[in-house]
Amino acid sequence: MRFVNLTLAGVASGSIYAAVALALVLIWRSTRIVNFAQGGMMMVTTFVAYTVGQHGGSYWLALAAALGAGAVLGALAELLVRPVEGGPPLNAVIVTLGLLVFLQAVAGMIFGGTPRSYSPAFSIGGYLIGDTRLLFSPADLFTLLAVVTVTVALAVLFRRTATGLRMRAAAFAPEVARLLGVRVSRTLTLGWALAAVVGALAGVLVAPSIFVGPNTFDAMLVFGFTAAVIGGLDSPSGAVVGGLLLGLALSYVSGYAGSDVVTLGALVVLVVVLMIRPAGLFARRGGRRV
């Protein structure tokens, strides 16, 4: 029973990691940048949602505000990193880290360092089966459904719409795309905004269980990155599977070893995956470019 419960909890938290991983993968695909500021961006958007909630807004209004703020923040972040796009990878890493530190500091200035609680949309009491209570609540179900919806929507966007096609073209062959009339930089901005919206959703979904504070999303960034790497950083479906696998693995680590070693567990998973399949479990084989 304990195992079943840990599995259910793992699927619920894994779907959130998958959403964070999706946000990272979308940006990596288009600009070859790992957006380490994602942790800070989802923290800020969740604070926006928190503030709306404090002023009497409903859960759904707060969620919408967070998504909107995410879009704006993502577009602004793209403008910030544009000078280092295509440059040496570490310069871009450092710029996104700078943005992360800055966002954390600004949030600390406004809200202080003490994490605030965030109420979920649905009950967090587990479902009852017979007289045993599962470690899976309506709130978890909502999380799962929301992430699945977003994943499907993204797949439809990329596979079935002209905008999605333009985004893929701008990511994979920017020169050719530009020649064919795609406004590449505008498309990249749109891609970052989209990624940040997914991140913002993940932030609001995870907020009830980790609280909202300037540093509480650091671990989510680590988990999202790990999930993205498991999936190969390049593949949205890989990110989703990676997120679920990581969620399960960490749920067992948390249940059988203790919740304080979860982040180190993620590190172990990350290192093991990178040792065995440096390009992720789902990537096609390819050489390192010289």
Place this chain on the structure above:
Amino acid sequence: MPILRLTLLRHLGWAVAGLVGLYLLTSNVEPYRDLQIATIAYTAIAAAGLTLLTGTSGQISLGQGAFMAVGAYTTAVLLEHRPEWPLGLVVLLSTVAAAVVGALVGAAAARLRGPYLAGATLAFAVGLPALADYRGLRHVLGGANGLVVAQPPPPLSLGETFPLERWQSWIAGCCLVITLFLLANLQRSRMGRNMRAVRDDEIAAALSGVDVARTQVLAFVVSATCGGLAGALLAVVNGLAAPGAFPLALSLSLLTAVILGGLGSLAGAVYGATVLVLVPGWLNNLAESLGVARNVYANLPLALYGVVLVVVMIGFPHGLQGGVRRVARWLRPDGSARSRDGNASRADVTRVTTVPGTESDSVLRGGPDGD
């Protein structure tokens, strides 16, 4: 002066000058300043290690703060359970402990590149301090409240009224001078050249007979060792080792110090660390006189570091020390005799990388380094 061309003698000269300067400086200031000097010293040690890793060897690490935690906790635990051991031995053992952890992490890190390495060390920095609260270790490491460290008093031979803070600044300062001396020699040694070769072009370095993985692991170990020493000194100076002292922000501020000082420059690491320690104090005073809320001024330095990281990376990729160097070159009449980017020590590496000049597009490659 031909004798100054001997690298070792020149570095020894700098070390002696540093020790004399430290003595004069610490003897003429009040205890609070002594404490600041000690803080600058251990921050500079951590930054110098990171500068070797990121600037010279080209590997990024967001985990320097976690190595400091290893050093600090080892010191705290040893001083608690073995109070009769001399402080020097405790600090040495803490440094060794960090080096061992560094070797483990470094062995994994040597296979990772760029953003992957950044992500893995990020996980290390976020995950390690949480171990203190792990239920199997809580009784040893003191949980979230940390461990109180009994601060070793100054020896009686210095007089009974000798201030504790000055003694601490002497310990930390001497450690800093020794660290810088060793790192400066390392940078100019064969190993340092190998590191720069690996940084500039791994494949060319490997073809020239450099063992890339070994060089990268060694750089990681050296950097972790510096972090461990810095952490041990932090525990002694602050009298506390707690998880809250090693947040991700610590690792990121050390990265800021290194970048502010110009990647790869040890002198820059010292400037960067000085800025890192002094700026919060100044902002504090400024904010108090302006009557700004506590939340705001407590976070102002961090906001500033973020801005610095972004602005320096986009605008001034050679950092503060790069600027100083440029002015010095401009003032020196024989500047044209040196190689075009004013960096004679890199000439041997440039030959390996085949296309001189192409490195200047990258901070991590183009940052002037050497002594």
